[in-house]
Amino acid sequence: MQLPPARADDRRGGPYPWGVNATPSSDRFLRALRRERVDRTPVWFMRQAGRYLPEYREVRGDKDILATCREPEIAVEITLQPLRRMDLDAAVLFSDIMVPLAAIGIEIAIGSGVGPVVADPIRSAADVSRLRPIEPEADVPHVLEAIRLLRRELQVPLIGFAGGPFTLASYLVEGAPSRNHDRTKALMHDDPGTWDRLVGALGDIVLGHLQAQVEAGAQAVQVFDSWAGALDPEDYERFVLPATARIFEGLAPLGVPAIHFGVGTGELLGLMRRAGGDALGIDWRTPLDAAWERIGHDRAIQGNLDPAICLASWEALRRKALGVLERAGGWPGHVFNLGHGVLPGTPVANLQRLVDLVHETTETESR
Amino acid sequence: MQLPPARADDRRGGPYPWGVNATPSSDRFLRALRRERVDRTPVWFMRQAGRYLPEYREVRGDKDILATCREPEIAVEITLQPLRRMDLDAAVLFSDIMVPLAAIGIEIAIGSGVGPVVADPIRSAADVSRLRPIEPEADVPHVLEAIRLLRRELQVPLIGFAGGPFTLASYLVEGAPSRNHDRTKALMHDDPGTWDRLVGALGDIVLGHLQAQVEAGAQAVQVFDSWAGALDPEDYERFVLPATARIFEGLAPLGVPAIHFGVGTGELLGLMRRAGGDALGIDWRTPLDAAWERIGHDRAIQGNLDPAICLASWEALRRKALGVLERAGGWPGHVFNLGHGVLPGTPVANLQRLVDLVHETTETESR
Numbered sequence: 001m002q003l004p005p006a007r008a009d010d011r012r013g014g015p016y017p018w019g020v021n022a023t024p025s026s027d028r029f030l031r032a033l034r035r036e037r038v039d040r041t042p043v044w045f046m047r048q049a050g051r052y053l054p055e056y057r058e059v060r061g062d063k064d065i066l067a068t069c070r071e072p073e074i075a076v077e078i079t080l081q082p083l084r085r086m087d088l089d090a091a092v093l094f095s096d097i098m099v100p101l102a103a104i105g106i107e108i109a110i111g112s113g114v115g116p117v118v119a120d121p122i123r124s125a126a127d128v129s130r131l132r133p134i135e136p137e138a139d140v141p142h143v144l145e146a147i148r149l150l151r152r153e154l155q156v157p158l159i160g161f162a163g164g165p166f167t168l169a170s171y172l173v174e175g176a177p178s179r180n181h182d183r184t185k186a187l188m189h190d191d192p193g194t195w196d197r198l199v200g201a202l203g204d205i206v207l208g209h210l211q212a213q214v215e216a217g218a219q220a221v222q223v224f225d226s227w228a229g230a231l232d233p234e235d236y237e238r239f240v241l242p243a244t245a246r247i248f249e250g251l252a253p254l255g256v257p258a259i260h261f262g263v264g265t266g267e268l269l270g271l272m273r274r275a276g277g278d279a280l281g282i283d284w285r286t287p288l289d290a291a292w293e294r295i296g297h298d299r300a301i302q303g304n305l306d307p308a309i310c311l312a313s314w315e316a317l318r319r320k321a322l323g324v325l326e327r328a329g330g331w332p333g334h335v336f337n338l339g340h341g342v343l344p345g346t347p348v349a350n351l352q353r354l355v356d357l358v359h360e361t362t363e364t365e366s367r
Numbered sequence: 368m369q370l371p372p373a374r375a376d377d378r379r380g381g382p383y384p385w386g387v388n389a390t391p392s393s394d395r396f397l398r399a400l401r402r403e404r405v406d407r408t409p410v411w412f413m414r415q416a417g418r419y420l421p422e423y424r425e426v427r428g429d430k431d432i433l434a435t436c437r438e439p440e441i442a443v444e445i446t447l448q449p450l451r452r453m454d455l456d457a458a459v460l461f462s463d464i465m466v467p468l469a470a471i472g473i474e475i476a477i478g479s480g481v482g483p484v485v486a487d488p489i490r491s492a493a494d495v496s497r498l499r500p501i502e503p504e505a506d507v508p509h510v511l512e513a514i515r516l517l518r519r520e521l522q523v524p525l526i527g528f529a530g531g532p533f534t535l536a537s538y539l540v541e542g543a544p545s546r547n548h549d550r551t552k553a554l555m556h557d558d559p560g561t562w563d564r565l566v567g568a569l570g571d572i573v574l575g576h577l578q579a580q581v582e583a584g585a586q587a588v589q590v591f592d593s594w595a596g597a598l599d600p601e602d603y604e605r606f607v608l609p610a611t612a613r614i615f616e617g618l619a620p621l622g623v624p625a626i627h628f629g630v631g632t633g634e635l636l637g638l639m640r641r642a643g644g645d646a647l648g649i650d651w652r653t654p655l656d657a658a659w660e661r662i663g664h665d666r667a668i669q670g671n672l673d674p675a676i677c678l679a680s681w682e683a684l685r686r687k688a689l690g691v692l693e694r695a696g697g698w699p700g701h702v703f704n705l706g707h708g709v710l711p712g713t714p715v716a717n718l719q720r721l722v723d724l725v726h727e728t729t730e731t732e733s734r
Binding site for chain 2: 180181182183185186189190229230231232233234264266267284285286287290306307308309311312313315316319320323343345
């Protein structure tokens, strides 16, 4: 694929501005995840390679996201797009949490604005048997190829990722995005044996997929158990924590830092810490200082600006972002991020200024 | 309107089984809200008069909900339906939080499965001027008439209700149900003067509407600020708490207990307590004992079974319901409810058994 020329609104010009004169940001992100001192607080954004970027919409068109993910050159291009715009401290592979499930033969369609729809939802022991183990080199060669290509280009660390057990299970069981997750919750309570097999199988797939991403070159990983916050702590502990813990235990020997993320998890943070992750990613509902207290300062933390605020004025955004930094309190181990993915209507300029604000503010403070 | 004959699956027979031989449940609910001793823990369900009932679907058909609310006899019938099925300790008026806004001239359509859609969203100071004060006898006579009719029939207390400032504002600003509330949050941050006028005007409408409901006969009220949990504590305190506090202050002289409800409010409970309410209604994410600690035992609490569990087997539902009762710990002031509204697919039998379980379990315990 031909890379597009630099856009007039690129702030640095050239397709890979960090390639030649790399800033010292190259290991800021990984150091923060290890809770080491950093020159500035690192920043990246969930969905930083996304629909809010005109060049993303141009490349994506109305093409199916899973088909897009299967073309490594396009995935590379999309992954790099936000890095040409902003001084981000990490890249995150353009992919989707449903990619490994589609790759092992689950029929999934992801409509724009609809989310993942599963043709034959998984609701019985027999259905669970359809989840075969993943063989990454055979099943997701395009993911691994994209990672290898990216590592040649990138001067900042590359984050690989996968979905968490509850979130993946919910899509498979409900057959579509669900507000209430009622079929999923019914399955876990009414047929815990099948549920355990389901999240066990998903855990193996996630672990295999993440291991392969790391072997291909991913320098950090994030587990998105985005919807785990729909559970009460008792159900999370019984039905999700064990499968999640096995993923993080399996990741530990690889020696790359792992981030554990979910939305609305204020009541679950202690349990999510137990499940694992060098860093916990939290949303904006829980003030960062309170969240860190619950998690413990022997773990790193990622977050937690409300993504909706990025659609407000710069003044409002600035105030809220400074509030996040203040609550981080200068402890080592903070990775600045939003509390959830960048929203499609977000002005690019707001994110650009936000990255610089975080860097400038924390640089001043650390001296 | 002709009331339909008793259904074959009525468990007690007759359209108003509690009318003649009223159980001592008649003031259980109000006593619990005042944290007085009760013979059994009272139970009602948000959306107990709803789509999960076949007789509800029969009466509603595909008629617009706002049009349905304007017919007092039908509202009365729908309100009574669940009471014929279950030994509920309170009735809740069949209505909608958008009713008073439609009544003062805001053009609103509520599509089935879509939620409220506002033809001309409110996003500027000029838009806010369209929110004129409510004159209940002229604007919502059907609501008051339904309440008067219901009080003649009911042997259990009748709950009136209204939406909370953030939830109503979000529908008006976004123009439709919103996952991210980004326009609403942008308005509050970028034009706080207009925001304050908006929630101030909404607060006056809510208060006027609730006062009129109480004068017509409602014996308790609930403020549904369902989506307030989308805010961080700082924004809730600055942008929602003051308007909410004025509502509860205005209600206090009426001498009826008021319930303050929201979803995903674990981090906001202390602030919601400050805003007001004799009882706080909470969802299932926060364990009831932890929530009550945060609220303080000098307030009553309502909740908090996960409504999704009502679609699971009775065994699972029973176990989770007993867990809620155990966490209530025998303190006076617990009203059993779900953590959000009854879901449309809920089996009626599950709710019937649930009501009896709560009564039987707590009766045994209190002796």
